Each structure stands twice: as structure tokens, then as C-alpha cells.
Amino acid sequence: MIDTSNVLNKRYMNKQFFNIISLVFFTYSGFVFSQQLSKNNVDGDSSVTVTFSVVGDVMCHSTQFNYALREDSTYDFKPVYRKIKKYFDNSDVVIGNLETVVAGKDIEYSGYPVFNTPEDFLKGLKYAGFDILVTGNNHSYDHQKKGILNTIDFIRENGMKNTGTYKSQEERDSVQLFEQSGLKFALLSYTYGVNLYRIPEKNKFLVNRINPELIKHDIEKAKSKGADLVIIYFHFGKEYARTENRYQRNIVDKTIGFGADIILGAHPHTLQPVEFYKTVDANIDTGFVAFSLGNFISNQRWRYSDGGTVLNFSVTKDFKTNTIKLDAVRYLPIWIFKGVTSWGLEYLILPSDIAADNSYPSYFTEEDKELMLQCYNDTKELMESRTKYIVLDSIDKSAYRKWKIEQEKFISFIAKIPYKPDNPKSFVVKADSLEFFNQKD
Template sequence: MIKFFLLVVSFLLSYFLSSIQIKIPKADNFTKDSVTTLRIAVVGDLMCHSPQFNYARVSKDSFDFNPVYRYIKKYLEDADFTFGNLETVIGKKGSNYLGYPRFNSPEEYLAALKQNGFDFLCFANNHTLDQGEKGVLNTITSLNKNYLGYTGAFSSQNDRDSIRIITINDFKIALLAYSYGTNGSLIPKGKDYLINLIDFTLISQDITSARNKGAAIVIVNFHFGNEYQRFPSEYQKEVVKKTIESGADLITASHPHVIQPIQYFKTQNATLDTGVIAYSLGNFISNQRKRYTDAGVILYLNLEKNLNTNKISLKSLEYLPTWVYKGKTDFGNEFLILPLNNLTDSFHFDFLNEQNKIKMQQAFYDTQKILTAFSDKIQLKK
């Protein structure tokens, strides 16, 4: 009887199991999304007025600009890729070095940028032709010597047409740069390649060329706007509108010498769903001392790529306010770029007087207010 019962149970169990279809998920469904990230840091104008190179002078024709960055270096290096706007021309050794209005700076200026975290410089601005064609060519020679990438000004038509595409962490990023003008300096006939001027046809062609060459993200850097105006002009807005229509993902800019707002935008024919325009990142280093002109910012663009789908997104924006100190320290007369993410810590520098601290605090709150004027999604870097 027991054997018969066991046979019946075994038969029913076998029948029941044979009628069930068990679906086993494919191995891919167990695999978590694999992502890679890219952190880009960008600053505004990198200037070199005559007090700057005089403070950096070690001997008659030897300079050291490295001290300028000793408190900000780690923040420039806290990115996979860092770039800014080179708003000076680099002269040959032994040159007659000059500040405003016709810049001509020592080569050591570039060496310090490279040694303190910069990877790339945009060289399309109103001072690019301060020393004519020879100034552009010598600057490019110095950029190459210091292993700094560049765009916006070029040594030949072939150089201009060679779109800069940088591959980092499985991201292919194209960088383009254009200026509103040259302060009246004439471009030699037949040598329009020396500087990219804002031309909507050219910009559209360059973005298309960048895409054809495999760029996933296109960053366009402009030098435009009204000096010392804290909000974008109608011209800036029109340039940005047309650049978005041409397919740019991200837009950064400088020239007003003060910080202007950052705004998100809906992209068109681009990779990112949402892009960003930073209308002006102000002065990162200069001898301009008035309110707003002594303040700068490091903007961090944090990108993420899903390696399974190849979808790229802008995950977040962070900013680090900065302030330029000019004065005496234990090392003599110095220019120093100071981080303002923590005012309490910044105030501990023993070379600061009360007036310095007031200006630093003012710069911090000015920067915070203007950068978030159009969006509250921009985060202060801790």
C-alpha cells in the first residue's frame, strides 16, 4: 500500500513539474549597468598683466609663475581634463614683455599652467593678434613645447581644419573656440586660419566635422559679451541660440572679466539631452582688482556614460569660487589664486588683512548669487 502511494505521488509530481515552463533570464539581465565617468574643469580668462610677470621675475629674463597656483593646484588637478582661455601672447626668450593693451608674456607662464593641472587652452580672443602673426606662431610653438593642447588659433589651414578630439575614459570630446574680434588687429590676407572668429556657417561646419570624426560630445568655447556686464547681452544669447541649433552639447565662455550666469538648455541634434551654457567664467588670474573682476570660478562638468547603451548624460555641475590675492607674503610680493569653498579655512592665511577677508567674502557671495541666477541645480564644491 505504501509503495503504491509513493508511486502515485511520484507520478503526479513528475507530471506537474513537466507542465511548468521555467524561464531562466539571460545572463545579460543579471549584469549591472557598467558606467564610466568624465570630470571636466574649466576656468575663464588667464591673463598676464605687467605686474604679474614682474612679481614672477626671478632674474632679468627668468620667471616663476608656479607660486600663483600653490593653493589652487589640487582643485585644478581634481578633474580628468582641465582647460581655460589663454588671454595673452607668448613671446620668445629675451622679448620685450608687455602687459595691457598689447600682451606679450614669458614662456614660463605656460610652463606653470602645465605644471599646475592644465591640459588644454583656448586661444581665440581679442588679444590673440596682439603681436601679429609671429605672436600667434610663437605662442603655438610654446604650447607644443609645454605639451598643452590648443584650439581657436592655428599655424596653418591644415592645423585649423584638424578638429581637436580628446579621448578620455572612453569619452570622445571635441573642443572648438571662437572670438568676437581682434581689437582691430588685422588678419593677414589669406591667413584667416590664424584665429577663429564667430561665424555661424563656420561653427556649424566645425560641429558637423567633429561629429563625422567620432566626437560624442562637442564643447564650444566663446570669447564674447560686454566687458564688466554681469548678465549676457542679446548678442551673446543669439550666438548661443544658433550654436545650440548647430548641435553643440556644452558651451563655455569668457571676455566680460566678470562672472555671468550658467543656464541649462535643451539640446538640438546633439548627444546630451540637456546641455549647459556658462556665459562668462570671469577672470581666473589677472591684475584687475575691482569688485567682480578679482573673482573667478572653476566649473566642473561631470559626465557619465553607460557602456552597455553608450548613452552619455550630464550628471551634475559643481563650482568652486576663487579670489585673486595681490600683496606681500613670507615669500615677497605675490599673486595667489585662493579657493573659496570654505571661507573659514581661507581666512586662516596669515598674509590676509581684514580688507582682504571682506573682499573674499564679497567675492564668494557675488559668485554664488550670479551663477545660480538661472538654476538652483549648480552645486558648490565642498
């Protein structure tokens, strides 16, 4: 399960906010606040907002692990995420598509076309803040059954969960639910296929394939187990295409009809549009599909693949009415830097909105500046191409927003007053008309 100790374990707080009262109560309230919120949730007299950050393809080409190699023959991938980590710190659940295999060091490390990535790569993802890794994709079976089983084990040993590949038929059929702050959600992953090898019939459980009947069955089972939210993560589409194809559209339409709340996609290594839709027999009135989230980290240096986005969305569960509401849907444009910094040769994931402010790092070359600005403009144009109901985000805005919410939660606990989060510059969906309203600062 996702850690359910709520705001005091992961979320960002500004220590300067606390006064003498907070110093007295801090140790006590760190436990009691969490327990009280949980109790309120059970009693059905409160609500909770859970924020998700999701990214696309998390890859490790050979150049990446060569850059991460240290003198002691270990690998350090943590610096790659040092600039983006702050954004993830303000989220409750962080999800990404692990498009590689961690089969173990007894198999030679390699990049494309048959991946085997050092285990230290997962340590970097844990450091960055990832909670769940989607492991069902076309590279899942690069090292056959051993590769899948070892990848799952290494993910779990590093304190994360996975979905899309499984160790047994029983595990696959169980349809695992995750829980955060009293919100139960399913994250179901399916791929169009795998490369290189054919999976024997007796081992079909290893990887979820896109199959409408299976998807429908899994969604129904997730709901029967009490899922408040059903998120689907597909690995599909044409590589390097910037719009969805007919196959993607067909699968998405069917999945909406099965009752999915939110649908995400990866595989093209480029961003594809976001659309909102009226749900069918789902728990939220308004859902959305992101056909492809692009690359999060890779060595694909060409236009449209040298960056992507972090898609950030929040849902609020009202325990009194047992209803779920989709709140703000935001996106943070990112660009993957590859070059020389004071740390040496490295890859670095950066928010590309710094290009709009002309606030480039000192180590940027003129070419870096041009490429980042190009990536930022491409991302902004595509993400807003089909809807105005998605909000451009930044790391600083996200940190302020979460800090503001945490302040009010702590105050409401101490003073026992009703909690109404003040969410600056965010939006709320009115499902019947898809109208969005600015909340008051």
C-alpha cells in the same frame, strides 16, 4: 591627445588606502588596469566618467610678471597656483582661456594693451594642471602671425594642447578631437574679433572668428569624426557686464540649434549666469551654457573682476548603450590675492569659500578679508541666480569625492565586481524633467 592612462596617472589617491594586496599588484595593475578599462570600453561592456574643470580668462599683466621675476632673470609663476592645484588634480581635463600672447623673448615683455608674456607663464599653467588652452580671443593677434605661431609652439613644448588658433588652414579644418578614458570630445573656440590689426585674407585660418556657418560646419564635422561630446568656448560679450547681451544670446541659441552639448564663455572679465537647456540633435539630453566664467588670474583688482569660478562638470559614457549623461555640475568660487606672504610679494589664487568659514590665512589684512567675502557672496549669488541645479563645491569635498571613486575602481579591478561609483553630495540630471536627485552617500 589628452593622456588616456586614466586614473593612475593624474588622479588623486590616498596611499593609506592600499593594503598588502595593492603593494603586490601596484606595478602590474598600473598598466593592466588602464589597458583592461580601455579594452572594456572597446567591447562596450563598461562605462566611464570624465570630469572637466574649466576656467575663464588667464591673463598676465606686467605687474604679474614683475612679481614672478627671480634673481637669475627667469620667471616663476608656479606659486600662484599652489592652493588651487589640488582641485585640478581631481579632474581629468582642465581647460582655460589664455588671454595673452607668448611671442618670445626677442620681443619685449608687456601687459595690456599689447600682451607678450614670458614662456615661463606656460610652465606655471602646466604645473597647475592645465591640459588645453583656448587661444582664440581678441588678444590672439597682438603680435600678428609670429605671435600666434610662437604661442602655439610654446604651449605644445610645455605639454599642453590649444584650440582656437592654428598654424595652417589644414590644421584649422581638421577639427581636432581630444580623448580621455575612451571619451572623445571636441573643444571648439571662436572669438568675436581681434584687436589692433586686420588679419590678411590668406591668413584667416590663424584665428577662429564667430561665424554661424563655420560653427555649424565644425560641429557637424566633429560628430562625423566620432565626437561623443561637443564643447564650444566663445570669446564674446561686453566687458565688465554681469549679464549676457543680445548678441551673446543670439549666438548661443544658434549654437544650441547646431547640436552643441555644452557652451562656455569668456571675455567680460566678470561672471555671467549659468543656464541649463534641452539640447537639439546632441549626444546628451541636457546641456548648459556659462555665458562668462570671469577671471582666473589677472591684475584687475576691482569688484566683480578680482575673482571668478572654477566650473566643474562630469559626463558619463555608457559603452554598452553608447549614451552620454551629464552628471554633477559644480562651481568653486575663487578670489585672487595680491599682497605679501611668507613667500614675499605674490599673486595667489584661493578658494573664496574659506571666507564663509572665517578661516582666512594669517597673512590676510582686514581689507583682504572684506574683499574675499564680498567676492564669495557675489559669486554665489550670480552662479545660482538662474538655476538651482548647480552645486557649490570646495577643494576638500572634491578631493574626497575623487578618492572615493578611485578606491572603488581599484577594488572592482581586483575583485572583478561591477563598479558603481559612490559620489557623495553629487547630483544626476534627469533630462526630460531637469530634475536632480541626490545620490545616496
